[in-house]
Amino acid sequence: xxxxxxxxxxxxxxxxxxxxxxxxxxxxxxxxxxxxxxxxxxxxxxxxxxxxxxxxxxxxxxxxxxxxxxxxxxxxxxxxxxxxxxxxxxxxxxxxxxxxxxxxxxxxxxxxxxxxxxxxxxxxxxxxxxxxxxxxxxxxxxxxxxxxxxxxxxxxxxxxxxxxxxxxxxxxxxxxxxxxxxxxxxxxxxxxxxxxxxxxxxxxxxxxxxxxxxxxxxxxxxxxxxxxxxxxxxxxxxxxxxxxxxxxxxxxxxxxxxxxxxxxxxxxxxxxxxxxxxxxxxxxxxxxxxxxxx
Numbered sequence: 001x002x003x004x005x006x007x008x009x010x011x012x013x014x015x016x017x018x019x020x021x022x023x024x025x026x027x028x029x030x031x032x033x034x035x036x037x038x039x040x041x042x043x044x045x046x047x048x049x050x051x052x053x054x055x056x057x058x059x060x061x062x063x064x065x066x067x068x069x070x071x072x073x074x075x076x077x078x079x080x081x082x083x084x085x086x087x088x089x090x091x092x093x094x095x096x097x098x099x100x101x102x103x104x105x106x107x108x109x110x111x112x113x114x115x116x117x118x119x120x121x122x123x124x125x126x127x128x129x130x131x132x133x134x135x136x137x138x139x140x141x142x143x144x145x146x147x148x149x150x151x152x153x154x155x156x157x158x159x160x161x162x163x164x165x166x167x168x169x170x171x172x173x174x175x176x177x178x179x180x181x182x183x184x185x186x187x188x189x190x191x192x193x194x195x196x197x198x199x200x201x202x203x204x205x206x207x208x209x210x211x212x213x214x215x216x217x218x219x220x221x222x223x224x225x226x227x228x229x230x231x232x233x234x235x236x237x238x239x240x241x242x243x244x245x246x247x248x249x250x251x252x253x254x255x256x257x258x259x260x261x262x263x264x265x266x267x268x269x270x271x272x273x274x275x276x277x278x279x280x281x282x283x284x285x286x287x288x289x290x291x292x293x294x
Contacts, residue, residue: 016133024132030092034193037185044179045186049194052090052187057195058231060087062258065099066233069151073246074262074274082156090168092192093199095161101147106203107243110218117203119219127204128197168192199233201226206236213250214241214285222254232256241285242277250282 037045064084067073076084085096093099102116109115119126141161145152152158160167168188175183201223210221220240227234227249235248235256249256265271 018134020132020134026092027128027132030189030193030196033185033189037182037190040182040185042179042182045182048175048179048183049186049191052191053195054231056087056090056191057198058258058261059084060089060091061093061195061199062231062233063261064088065093065096066103067246067258067262069096070100070103071244071246072150072275073244074271076265076271080270085157085160086167089160089164089166090171090192091195091199092168093196095141095164096157097141097148097151097161098144098164100151101144104147107240110216110220110240111207112218117200119204119207123204123208126207127200130203198229202230202233202236206234210234210237212237212287214238215287216240216285224255227255231261232258242281244275245277246274247276 065088089095106115111118111120117126117130141158172184172188175187205226206221206223207219210223212221214237218240220237222237223234232248235254238250239248246262247259249259262271
């Protein structure tokens with residue numbers, strides 16, 4: 001059974017002696033039903049899953065939780081800000097305050113003691129086991145809020161974090177009413193599981209494999225294939241070198257679909273004050289290839 005954590009307590013993500021049963025049971029159920037989805041395949045269900053993956057991971061995580069809510073890389077109308085936050089909850093990765101708090105801790109302690117999901121504690125720990133151990137914090141707004149005080153000032157974020165499971169539940173009921181069991185299995189369970197593993201690859205794979213363009217104090221790396229399936233989040237070394245940058249793919253060959261979304265938003269007036277590093281800031285942190293090879 002989950003225990004209550006004091007709002008003044010420090011969060012310990014490395015406690016492997018305490019199983020987070022709520023998360024573990026949820027993960028087992030979602031993975032089992034994700035497999036079941038293949039026995040209820042319809043073309044409409046597949047399309048629903050693909051569209052929702054784009055909205056939930058591309059908009060909810062990439063544009064929302066990560067580049068907007070965590071790093072404040074750009075500004076957008078409040079209603080769109082809230083929409084992206086709701087999309088983020090549909091990934092089963094917790095509410096905005098929880099997600100932002102975890103990611104900010106990751107940046108503060110990247111690949112050091114206290115990092116919630118460093119591969120230095122094991123590849124599987126970084127990929128998914130870290131969410132299954134320790135205290136149940138996904139809905140503990142008061143505890144996680146001290147790591148995201150800017151979001152705590154907004155009642156919408158506080159309520160959404162506490163009841164982060166509600167939008168996904170409502171979406172499931174809507175899909176059931178419209179498309180029946182196939183839409184629920186594909187649009188909720190399989191889509192969520194794929195989205196989780198895709199996002200977790202940024203925590204695990206891009207701290208183990210890939211190339212390094214910039215000198216950083218952690219193990220972050222750029223991964224082309226992770227970038228393709230995460231709408232641009234795989235340019236992780238770029239991101240750790242320039243955390244506030246709204247653009248992760250720094251050159252044209254580094255495909256960053258989320259950055260493309262932002263460019264479109266800017267053209268239609270839905271994004272402004274977009275943060276990108278100057279050329280001199282980029283060059284200052286770039287690794288000298290000749291020196292590195294010497």
